[in-house]
Amino acid sequence: MRAAVFNAPGEIDVEERPRPEIEAPTDAIVRVTHTAICGSDLWFYRGDSDRDAGSPVGHEPMGIVEAVGDDVTSVEPGDRVLAPFAISCGECEFCRKGLHTSCENGDSWGGDNGGGQGEYVRSTHADGTLVRVPDRHADDEDTLRSLLPLTDVMGTGHHAAVSAGVEVGSTVAVIGDGAVGLCGVLAARRLGAERIIAVGHHEDRLELAEEFGATETVSERGEAAVERIRELTYGGPNHVMECVGAASAMNTAIDAVRPGGTIGYVGVPYGVEDEGLDVFGMFGQNVTLAGGVAPVRAYAEELMADVLQGTLDPAPIFTETVGLDDVAEGYRMMDEREAIKVLVKPHGDA
Amino acid sequence: MRAAVFNAPGEIDVEERPRPEIEAPTDAIVRVTHTAICGSDLWFYRGDSDRDAGSPVGHEPMGIVEAVGDDVTSVEPGDRVLAPFAISCGECEFCRKGLHTSCENGDSWGGDNGGGQGEYVRSTHADGTLVRVPDRHADDEDTLRSLLPLTDVMGTGHHAAVSAGVEVGSTVAVIGDGAVGLCGVLAARRLGAERIIAVGHHEDRLELAEEFGATETVSERGEAAVERIRELTYGGPNHVMECVGAASAMNTAIDAVRPGGTIGYVGVPYGVEDEGLDVFGMFGQNVTLAGGVAPVRAYAEELMADVLQGTLDPAPIFTETVGLDDVAEGYRMMDEREAIKVLVKPHGDA
Structure with a gap:
């Protein structure tokens, strides 16, 4: 698959990477249709924080479930889902109290699970992490743009x-x-x-x-x-x-x-x-x-309800939309404040 | 009157100072019967914080009201009172919300109102600052020792x-x-x-x-x-x-x-x-x-109620009691951790 990777400060490239596969019964593979560049991505882009060269980037994936492990019960192939920037199990003390960012089994995007800014990701702890978009809204482009910010900002x-x-x-x-x-x-x-x-x-x-x-x-x-x-x-x-x-x-x-x-x-x-x-x-x-670091998973359902009923719409923060080929340009626009936030469509409009 | 003053790090002396008098209609003069040395007094004693040489010290006065200004309504001469380490008006927004340490008219002990570790103090904003001890408890030495910590700790x-x-x-x-x-x-x-x-x-x-x-x-x-x-x-x-x-x-x-x-x-x-x-x-x-800095005035009534009914007794923190002549020895004992907290009786047992 193709994925955006960080190679050096100021240098984001699209490279070929192994397409992630189910490795554990709690995994799900998501074909990423919408994702975004985050203000926090500018930390490593500007060299303000360290990041391994060659690591996939992005942490705000939304897409279609392609495959699920045997233990996954909350989503199935074909479902439209979004995932918060933090992977969480949904079952530990901290997930149960709404502090998913302190999950005892937590993980983050960007390792061998694929970065959010790539064609596919593997979500570990899919039941605890992925948020299903109701079917009647699952293919409405405007709604999806309004829901995407629930992954982070x-x-x-x-x-x-x-x-x-x-x-x-x-x-x-x-x-x-x-x-x-x-x-x-x-x-x-x-x-x-x-x-x-x-x-x-x-x-x-x-x-x-x-x-x-x-x-x-x-x-x-x-x-x-x-x-x-x-x-x-x-x-x-x-x-x-x-x-x-x-x-x-x-x-x-x-x-x-x-x-x-x-x-x-x-x-x-x-x-x-x-x-x-x-x-x-x-x-x-x-x-x-x-x-502190926001447990956005805890807020996904209540915010989604408001987006779906039309009383909350953060979509205007996306002032630019790019395909994967132009992700580096997206970083540049964010860095130079030409864009508030850039939406990325790893598969184009498909 | 005689009052403890700070002259240099490690040097606390008892000196003669003008006895404070009523200057404003909201003032009260208190004859200090009980007061204490505070852990925070050790900051200047040790030279960790700056303090003007010659300034009266102490900020935990308890005593008998000697005189009041024309506008004072909540206490009268002869009343036993205690005063928090912060002087507060009792009427501004912050006093009303229980944040007396942010009082818009607030003041502190240790200037020309006399430090708490002296024979007399002048409380400005007496109605907002002084807490009256009910008459039936006003002369019981054990009770007074238990109430004194309500001034601060x-x-x-x-x-x-x-x-x-x-x-x-x-x-x-x-x-x-x-x-x-x-x-x-x-x-x-x-x-x-x-x-x-x-x-x-x-x-x-x-x-x-x-x-x-x-x-x-x-x-x-x-x-x-x-x-x-x-x-x-x-x-x-x-x-x-x-x-x-x-x-x-x-x-x-x-x-x-x-x-x-x-x-x-x-x-x-x-x-x-x-x-x-x-x-x-x-x-x-x-x-x-x-x-943050504790608005102890806000808590005085509820804590006093418990002390007076016998369900709260912080008196054991006073492991030493000294007269004014021995106040320097009190500082030394606190500094060298020989005492947890030292009670000072500026008039001896009178």
Whole structure:
């Protein structure tokens, strides 16, 4: 099969790889029809994190089940499925409590199971991992585009909102106007937030944030952004969603949040070793820091229900669509911020 | 009046100072009968934090009201009162939500209002700050010794437990066997924790922790302590109370807590600039960090009710009692860990 692989920073190539096969009775093989490039893929693309040369990339697969192992009961060949960025068993203590990212039997995409950005993947723990799209929606291209973000960014934005304690009537600031921040705006609106202040630096993305439900936007940086957020909220919002994944954004969140408030964070805070986290600021004002890597599997069913009934639609974050041959161009567009998020169709439109 | 003042690291002297007087209609003058030396006083005593030479010290006053300003309604001369380490107005948004340490009109002891370790203090915002001890208990020495910790350490231990989400049936690890950790054990038991694992390095203090309700103790250090806590709890407790106030203890808490669990912290994490906080560990396992400087004023009434009915007694943390003349010796005993906490009687037994 053909799959996108990482060969060096800035170098993503499409190479021939062995097509994955059933190896364990809990496996399923999925023919990937839709997948995406993630902001977190830019870490290794930019050389900010290490990754083995030659490793398949991608972690947001959606497709058609081709084959299942003998023990798989929840899906069968022909089913349309999507898979979260984390593989989880669905049966351990942590899966049962909705913390699938701490699964005792967990795994990730990108090894010999195939990366998400390739023609096929092998899902281990298929019953715990794959989410079946109901048949009546399984071939509607628009619906599939709206469901694809549930593999990662929509669930991650939702986790930020849940972790920040957003509920009906909340005032919340969403730091970051990337795909996760935009999905965070959708999530906050869905949970009933009354005021949603989107904070970012890109006019087009802040406009999309407003379409998604942001009631106000802040485009200042650093200290000025903090001042503006505090001014708009008469002293800071009780809820802040940190959707960037950088120490500077985390410290903006700490500075902006109201005393006693909660920050929900969902991105690895890169730069925290150098810049440090303002723990003393958190301590003095009793700021709670909640969140972490998002257990998106836990949220798939409830978010899918809303997408299917038409009340939630993150599809506009996909500003570009490419085939597998153009996946490197997709990375470039994400890296240079020409695209918010790129949808990849490994088999073209087939 | 005579008051303990800080003159240099290791040098606490008793000096003559102007006796504080009513300056504003919301002030009250308190003749301090009981006060204490705090673990946080050791920061400047050891030179770990800066403090102006010549400044009065102490922040845990209890005593008899001598005079009140015209606007004070909640206490009158002759009342026995205690005061938290933070002065708060009782009327602003944050006082009303129980976050008195973020009071918009807040103040602290140790300036011209007199330090807590002196013969008299002037409480600004007396109505918001002072807690009246009911008359029938106001002169019982044993009761007063049991109430004095509500000025700081008992409320702080309680804040750690509340912040860590301790409730009926919880399993919790309490990191630290100082006065706050020991009060944290009392607080966890009071909130209904089923298993309380006290973690410390001093045999006598861990024995007191057991008297206070700890069901198990761990005296290992570092990695070995983490392993023992995780072993005892089959993978880590869902609740950890960090009662040391040091980066190393915070990282022990992060390593030990169960994925998805909550750390309640109440001490400034000294050393965090050098050692760093394991934010990546928190991120990967969705560990919540809650707490901060404890709003002990918020907890005074409920904790006092339990002390007065005899179901809560933190008095055993006072292993030494000194008069004002021996306050320097009290600091020495705390510094050299000869005493868990030292009670100071500025007027002797009068």
